[in-house]
Structure formats: structure tokens, C-alpha cells
Amino acid sequence: MTDPLLPVDxxxxxxxPEIWFGAVLxxxxxxxxxxxxxxxxxxxxxxxxxxxxxxxxxxxxGPVWDANEVWVVAFGTMLLAAFPRVYSRLLADNYLxxxxxxxxxxxxxxxxxxxxxxxxxxxxRYTDYAFIGGSVFTPxxxxxxxxxxxxxxxTLPVALTGVGLVAVSIVTGAAFLAxxxxxxxxxxxxxxxxGATLAYLGGVVVLLGTVVVTDxxxxxxxxxxxxxxxxxALSVAVGLGGSVLARRDRYQAWLASALALPTLLTILVxxxxxxxxxxxxxxxxxxxxxxxxxxxxxxxxxxxVLLLVLWYFKFLYGVFSGPIEGxxxxx
Amino acid sequence: xxPITLLSAVDPVLATFLPPELASRMQFGWTISVHIIFASLxxxxxxxxxxxxxxxxxxxxxxxxRLRSFWVKVFAAGFVMGTVTGIPMSFQFGTNFPQFAExxxxxxxxxxxxxxxxxFFLEAVFLGVLxxxxxxxxxxxxxxxxxxxxxxxxxxxxxxxxxxxxxxxxRGYEMVTRNGMEIAKLTDPFAAFFTPRMxxxxxxxxxxxxxxxxxxxxxxxxxIVWKKPDAEAWNTALKLAVVLLIVSAPFQAVHGDAYGRHVxxxxxxxxxxxxxxxxxxxxxxxxxxxxxxxxALTDPRAENLVTVSLPAVGSFLASGGDxxxxxxxxxxxxxxxxxxxxxxxxxxxxxxGFLFIGLALWGGFLMYRGRLADSTRYLQAMIAASPFGxxxxxxxxxxxxIGRQPWVIQGELxxxxxxxSTLTGAEATLTLGGFVVLxxxxxxxxxxxxKWLVREELRSLGIRESSGGRWHGPIPWVxxxx
Numbered sequence: 133m134t135d136p137l138l139p140v141d142x143x144x145x146x147x148x149p150e151i152w153f154g155a156v157l158x159x160x161x162x163x164x165x166x167x168x169x170x171x172x173x174x175x176x177x178x179x180x181x182x183x184x185x186x187x188x189x190x191x192x193x194g195p196v197w198d199a200n201e202v203w204v205v206a207f208g209t210m211l212l213a214a215f216p217r218v219y220s221r222l223l224a225d226n227y228l229x230x231x232x233x234x235x236x237x238x239x240x241x242x243x244x245x246x247x248x249x250x251x252x253x254x255x256x257r258y259t260d261y262a263f264i265g266g267s268v269f270t271p272x273x274x275x276x277x278x279x280x281x282x283x284x285x286x287t288l289p290v291a292l293t294g295v296g297l298v299a300v301s302i303v304t305g306a307a308f309l310a311x312x313x314x315x316x317x318x319x320x321x322x323x324x325x326x327g328a329t330l331a332y333l334g335g336v337v338v339l340l341g342t343v344v345v346t347d348x349x350x351x352x353x354x355x356x357x358x359x360x361x362x363x364x365a366l367s368v369a370v371g372l373g374g375s376v377l378a379r380r381d382r383y384q385a386w387l388a389s390a391l392a393l394p395t396l397l398t399i400l401v402x403x404x405x406x407x408x409x410x411x412x413x414x415x416x417x418x419x420x421x422x423x424x425x426x427x428x429x430x431x432x433x434x435x436x437v438l439l440l441v442l443w444y445f446k447f448l449y450g451v452f453s454g455p456i457e458g459x460x461x462x463x
Numbered sequence: 464x465x466p467i468t469l470l471s472a473v474d475p476v477l478a479t480f481l482p483p484e485l486a487s488r489m490q491f492g493w494t495i496s497v498h499i500i501f502a503s504l505x506x507x508x509x510x511x512x513x514x515x516x517x518x519x520x521x522x523x524x525x526x527x528x529r530l531r532s533f534w535v536k537v538f539a540a541g542f543v544m545g546t547v548t549g550i551p552m553s554f555q556f557g558t559n560f561p562q563f564a565e566x567x568x569x570x571x572x573x574x575x576x577x578x579x580x581x582x583f584f585l586e587a588v589f590l591g592v593l594x595x596x597x598x599x600x601x602x603x604x605x606x607x608x609x610x611x612x613x614x615x616x617x618x619x620x621x622x623x624x625x626x627x628x629x630x631x632x633x634r635g636y637e638m639v640t641r642n643g644m645e646i647a648k649l650t651d652p653f654a655a656f657f658t659p660r661m662x663x664x665x666x667x668x669x670x671x672x673x674x675x676x677x678x679x680x681x682x683x684x685x686x687i688v689w690k691k692p693d694a695e696a697w698n699t700a701l702k703l704a705v706v707l708l709i710v711s712a713p714f715q716a717v718h719g720d721a722y723g724r725h726v727x728x729x730x731x732x733x734x735x736x737x738x739x740x741x742x743x744x745x746x747x748x749x750x751x752x753x754x755x756x757x758x759a760l761t762d763p764r765a766e767n768l769v770t771v772s773l774p775a776v777g778s779f780l781a782s783g784g785d786x787x788x789x790x791x792x793x794x795x796x797x798x799x800x801x802x803x804x805x806x807x808x809x810x811x812x813x814x815x816g817f818l819f820i821g822l823a824l825w826g827g828f829l830m831y832r833g834r835l836a837d838s839t840r841y842l843q844a845m846i847a848a849s850p851f852g853x854x855x856x857x858x859x860x861x862x863x864x865i866g867r868q869p870w871v872i873q874g875e876l877x878x879x880x881x882x883x884s885t886l887t888g889a890e891a892t893l894t895l896g897g898f899v900v901l902x903x904x905x906x907x908x909x910x911x912x913x914k915w916l917v918r919e920e921l922r923s924l925g926i927r928e929s930s931g932g933r934w935h936g937p938i939p940w941v942x943x944x945x
Contacts, residue, residue: 138652140650194591194594194595195591195592195594195595195596196591198542198543198546198587198590198591199584199587199588199591201546201550201587202546202579202583202584202587204550205549205550205553205579205583206576206579206580206583206584208553208554208557208579209553209572209575209576209578209579210576210579212556212557212564212568212571212572212575212576213568213572213573213575213576214572216564216565216567216568216569216572216646217565217568217642219556219557219564219568219572220556220557220561220562220564220565220568221561222557223554223556223557223558223561223564224557224558224561224883224885224886225885227558227883227885227886227890227894228890228894230554230557230558231551231554231558231894231897234550234551234554235551235897235901237547237550238547238548238550238551238901238905241543241546241547242543242544242547242905242908245539245540245543246908246912249540249911249912249915249916250915419642420642422568422569422572422649423569423648423649425649425650425652426569426570426572426573426648426649429573429649429652430572430573430576430577433573433577434573434576434577434580437577437580437581438580441580441584444584444585444588444589445588447588448588448591448592451592451596451599451600452591452595452596452599
């Protein structure tokens with residue numbers, strides 16, 4: 133009855149569970165990087181009052197945000213497919229945080245979509261509130277969810293993780309916009325980006341310091357390891373280096389370094405988790421993973437598609453590359 | 464003290480909260496009901512979008528450009544609504560029904576992940592191109608983008624229905640103990656993906672989406688044609704929608720009849736609930752049924768109904784030709800689904816299905832006589848019928864989903880065992896309230912967007928809503944906002 137093409141009782145490669153641990157965090161990282169700059173755009177949008185500038189901000193993320201958002205679904209479903217126990221515990225244990233996150237995401241998604249449907253000042257104001265509020269609360273609550281995943285119920289580290297994700301989103305949002313807009317606007321955004329970078333780096337150091345002192349979620353030993361120190365040092369170097377690039381108006385290079393920050397943050401999450409996958413219960417990757425046949429199947433059918441998806445994104449960002457012209461991309 | 468703890472401290476308040484299981488079921492039922500409207504809008508609009516885009520790019524005719532632009536905007540609004548209502552739904556597997564997610568993870572996780580990776584990305588990426596990329600990509604790439612968006616919508620339905628069909632007729636697994644819990648282990652992917660229910664469900668659902676959207680397109684077109692009979696684009700759209708309805712509506716009835724027999728074979732309890740058939744034996748078919756008392760409305764036993772029935776036809780339909788066939792009755796089971804909901808939903812769906820066939824035949828006759836746009840009565844009927852496709856689609860889902868209760872995985876896991884053990888009534892009830900308010904807002908917004916788009920279209924055709932044309936009232940199912 134079983135498919136002879138796939139091994140039933142053994143993983144395709146011995147380390148497949150670890151590969152999937154990496155794949156799930158890769159999807160999370162893609163989400164934090166890509167939708168992260170969308171959130172940043174939404175927060176920086178609050179600093180603009182000029183209608184033309186607001187339109188420019190919306191045009192900057194209009195063609196791509198739908199696609200960026202799918203990464204959170206990819207993350208959730210990949211976690212369910214490979215580690216159903218972690219998926220169910222993480223969401224059930226953090227019921228209100230998880231639903232708060234998706235509700236914030238609803239507002240973030242609807243704001244810009246509804247704004248353009250009606251030419252009315254009051255309508256635009258309300259939809260802008262939805263956009264800005266959603267852009268702040270989505271990364272905040274997602275960060276807190278990640279904090280609970282890593283450190284359990286410890287309040288300060290959880291809150292700091294949320295604020296950290298907000299700060300890093302502002303950095304990437306500012307860099308993304310600076311790379312796509314005119315020099316005058318870009319230099320204003322640069323100031324927000326640099327400020328957020330310093331806040332983010334400071335926040336990470338305070339967070340890890342707090343974890344070491346209080347041993348939140350039993351993660352003190354993990355924080356005091358060489359890989360964590362390396363990632364933190366690299367983050368500081370990239371953050372400060374990016375700020376220097378931004379001050380020299382080298383916005384493309386700044387964007388590249390800014391995107392490295394949430395990438396490094398995701399790597400930090402991976403290091404702090406492994407070899408457990410749900411530290412509050414001490415559950416290990418190997419204990420939580422699905423049986424060989426199920427994992428082999430999602431690997432064989434899913435990984436090639438993941439490569440195809442990356443190609444779509446390359447195509448999409450290629451089509452909409454370059455500076456934003458006038459009111460948008462035209463349609 | 465957090466708000467929940469504070470509330471828990473107040474006993475009388477606590478007593479007003481629903482039990483977690485009931486609140487979770489209502490929450491899931493409510494969110495999926497709203498989500499499915501938008502999901503099926505994408506599925507049903509896909510063929511229209513592809514056709515209009517292709518004709519627009521190839522012929523350069525103004526009418527196709529107009530139709531493409533209008534319906535792509537509707538599609539985009541529907542897609543956003545579908546996304547924002549779909550993400551909470553996928554989370555609810557974990558937040559409200561974590562035991563289900565854990566027990567069934569190996570079986571449902573793969574298809575859900577494939578849906579995200581194969582279908583959802585495809586739709587989202589190429590919708591960006593379709594909406595913003597007309598001047599940035601070649602004609603051919605633009606047409607291909609519309610095809611990929613449509614393909615993504617249909618593929619999305621495929622993977623989701625693999626999951627749902629597995630829950631109805633589970634196959635390809637064995638129960639094993641892992642980490643101290645009984646879970647379903649995947650043993651045969653092919654059997655698990657292509658369950659007996661899968662082809663039935665896919666065809667029925669996709670066709671229901673096409674019918675719903677054909678009615679919506681026909682309704683909007685009929686309204687605009689009414690206001691401006693010579694609106695060339697909208698006469699084209701009306702004809703196209705009616706042609707699609709002529710094909711899809713009768714097909715749904717034929718397919719539905721055979722599907723019913725399959726349900727009787729695989730889920731006899733659900734079939735019995737659909738027919739309010741309590742005693743095992745020969746079954747009548749109730750064409751019309753009215754309760755004699757208010758109690759009978761919630762428990763429609765055959766003897767408490769005034770019925771217009773075809774004797775033994777229930778047996779005939781269930782068996783595919785045998786009037787004497789024995790049909791298992793609800794009395795055979797210890798627990799039954801809420802029979803009234805299933806019974807009335809089923810009647811509502813079937814009744815509407817026949818109405819759609821009538822509308823399709825009527826439209827076909829008018830088209831044959833070349834009078835489709837001239838019949839005020841037909842235009843009126845199509846405007847009125849535009850939301851009915853969704854009513855049929857939703858009640859069809861209620862038959863499928865409520866009819867399966869008390870099981871979440873038929874014969875394997877009960878809904879009561881699937882719900883979160885840590886969830887409190889307060890959490891579940893408060894979030895249910897939140898979702899109700901939020902989603903009512905979403906649906907009203909979606910209706911307003913459609914209204915604004917129609918008004919904008921009329922304006923660009925040189926018609927103000929309050930003047931000209933044959934009809935002067937507001938759009939019947941959207942109240943005026945100014």
C-alpha cells in the first residue's frame with residue numbers, strides 16, 4: 133500500500149528533522165525580513181502628513197506586501213506539518229497573544245486596501261489609523277509570541293523581544309524606503325532608521341543581559357555561548373556599519389545591511405531554541421518531529437516548491453525594482 | 464492582574480460565558496463562514512479574470528479593458544479579505560483545537576503547507592503583477608499572470624479540500640502512541656490525500672463557487688445594464704455570466720444527487736440528519752416540510768412535520784434506484800448532530816439550487832430570443848438573486864460540517880476531545896465576540912467596496928445613480944451610506 137518511492141521507516145537523510153527545524157525558522161525569518169519592512173513602512177507612515185509622501189509609501193509596498201505576508205502562513209503550516217505538537221502547544225499556550233497578532237494583521241492588511249476605495253478625508257484618516265496601528269501591534273505581538281516561545285512566561289524578556297521586533301522593523305522599513313525614494317525624503321527617513329538601529333542593538337543587549345541575570349526560561353546558559361556572542365557581535369557590527377552607510381547616502385548598501393539584522397535575529401532564535409524546540413516544556417526537535425514517511429513526503433513535495441517560490445519573489449521584486457515613480461507603479 | 468483573571472474573579476459574570484467547546488465551535492464556524500465567502504469569490508472569479516485579461520490584451524477592445532479593470536479590483540479586495548480571514552482560521556487549529564492539530568498533524572499539516580507554498584504564494588505574487596504591473600511586464604507575461612492567479616485559487620481549494628475530505632472519510636493512517644498521546648500516523652499518502660470524499664467535494668465546491676460568482680457577476684451586470692441598456696461591456700458580462708450559469712447550475716443538481724448517495728454510503732448518520740430520518744427502514748423524501756410546533760423546528764422528527772413527501776423516494780435516492788432500500792435512522796446512534804440545522808440547511812441549499820436552474824433556463828430562453836437585456840423582469844430577478852449563490856454555498860457547508868458532528872475526524876476523534884484543555888470559557892467567549900464584531904465590519908466593508916465600485920462604474924458611463932436608466936432605487940442589498 134505504501135509508496136515504494138519514499139522510505140517509510142527512515143528519514144531520507146539522517147538529519148532531516150534538524151533540516152526541517154532550519155526550514156521552519158527560515159520561513160519565519162523570511163516573514164520577519166519581508167513583512168518586517170512592510171511594518172516599518174506602516175510605522176514611518178505615521179511620521180508623514182503630506183498626502184503625496186503617504187501615497188509614495190503605499191506605492192512602495194503595494195505590489196509586494198500580499199506576497200510577503202504569505203510567509204507567516206508558510207511558517208505556521210510548515211511548523212504544523214513537521215512539528216504538530218509545537219504548533220498546537222505554542223498557539224494554545226499563548227491563545228490571546230496569537231489571536232491578537234492575527235487581528236492586528238487584519239487591520240494592517242485592510243488599512244491600505246480600503247484607503248484607496250474612497251476619496252474622503254475622514255475615511256482616509258480611519259483607514260490610516262488601522263494601517264499604522266496594525267503595523268505597530270503586529271510585530272510587537274509576534275515578537276512577544278517569540279519571546280514566550282523562547283523564555284516562557286518571563287515578562288521583561290517577552291516584552292523586550294516584542295519591542296525589539298518593532299525597532300528592527302523600523303530599521304528595515306526606513307532603509308527600504310530610502311532606497312526607493314528621492315534624496316530629500318530619504319535623508320529624513322535615515323534619521324529614523326539610525327535611531328531605531330541604536331535602540332534595537334541596545335534592546336538586544338539589555339534583553340540578553342536580563343536573561344542571563346534572571347535565567348528566564350532556563351536560557352542563561354544558551355545565551356552565554358560562543359555562537360550567541362558571535363551573532364550579537366555581528367549584529368552590532370552590521371547595525372553600526374549600516375548606519376555609517378546610511379549617513380553617506382549609500383542607501384542600497386544600507387538596505388542590504390538592514391535586512392541582515394532580522395536575519396541575524398532569526399538565527400539567534402534558532403540558536404536559543406536548539407536542541408529543544410519548545411524550551412518551556414523541554415521538548416526536543418527529535419521528540420516533536422513527525423514520523424519518517426510524513427516528513428519525507430513534505431520534503432520531496434515541498435522543498436522544490438520552496439525553490440520555485442524564491443524564484444517568484446526574485447521575479448516580483450525584479451518587476452517592481454527601481455525608484456517609485458510619481459503616484460505609484462500604474463496599473 | 465490581567466483582564467481574564469479579573470473577570471474570572473467575578474462569578475456571576477463567569478456564568479454568562481459559553482463553555483470553551485461551544486464557543487470554540489461557534490468561533491470556528493463563524494470565521495470559516497466568512498472566510499469561505501471570500502475564498503470562493505477568488506475561485507469563481509478566476510475564469511472571468513483570465514478571460515477578460517486575455518481578451519483585453521489580445522483584442523484591445525475597450526469593453527474588455529473595462530471589465531478586466533472592474534473585476535480585478537473586486538478580486539483584489541476579495542483576496543485581501545480572504546487572506547485576513549484565512550490567517551486567523553489556520554491559527555485556530557492551534558489556539559482552539561490543539562488536540563486536533565496534534566492528533567491529525569501528520570495528515571493535515573502536509574496538505575496545508577502545500578497549500579501555502581504551491582497555491583497561496585502563486586496567487587499573492589502574481590496578483591501583485593496583475594494589479595500593478597500592466598506597464599511593467601510584456602503582454603504575454605501579463606496574461607500568464609492572470610492564469611497563475613486563477614490557477615493558484617483553484618489549487619488552494621484542492622489542498623484545503625484534501626484536508627476536509629480526509630476529516631470526512633479518513634484513510635491512509637494508523638493510530639499510534641507518541642509522547643503519551645494517541646496520534647494518527649501517516650501510512651499511505653496516496654490514500655490519505657485521495658480519500659473517497661475528495662473528488663466529490665472538490666467538484667461540488669468549485670462548481671458552487673462558479674455558480675455563486677456567476678450570479679454575482681450577472682447581478683452587477685444586470686444592474687448596470689438596467690441603468691444603461693447600451694453599456695456594451697456589461698451586456699457582454701451579463702451574457703457570459705448567464706452562459707456559465709446554464710452550464711454550472713444543472714450540473715450541480717446532477718452531481719449533488721450522486722454526491723448524496725456517496726454520503727449515504729460513507730456517512731449514513733449525516734444522510735439521516737439531512738432527511739430527519741429517525742427510524743431505520745424505508746425513507747420518504749420530504750419535498751416541503753413545516754414544523755407543527757416551535758419544538759419541532761429544532762428537532763424535526765418526521766411525525767412533527769406537515770410534509771409534502773414522495774413516499775420511498777428517500778430510499779430510491781439513497782440507493783440509486785431501489786424504493787425498498789433500508790436507510791439507517793438517527794435512533795441507531797448515541798449522539799447525533801443538531802438535526803434541525805442540517806435538515807433545514809439541506810433544504811435551503813437544494814431549493815436554491817433549483818431556483819438557479821430556473822434562472823439559467825429563463826436566461827437561456829431570453830438569450831435565444833435575443834432579448835436578454837430587454838427583459839426588465841429578468842434583470843430584476845438577477846439583481847435580487849445575486850447574493851443567493853453564497854447563501855446556497857454556506858448552507859451546503861453547514862450540511863457538510865454540522866452534519867459530521869459529534870465527530871471532527873469521522874469515527875476517530877470527537878470535537879469535544881479536540882478542543883483546547885487550557886482554554887477558558889472567558890477567553891473563548893470574548894474572542895468569539897471580537898471575531899463577530901470584526902467580521903461583521905469586514906463583510907459590510909466588502910459590500911460597500913462593491914457598491915462604490917459599481918457607482919464609480921456608473922459615473923464613468925455617464926450615469927448618476929439617482930437619475931437616468933430604468934431604475935431609480937438604491938442597490939437593493941446595500942443600504943445607502945450618505
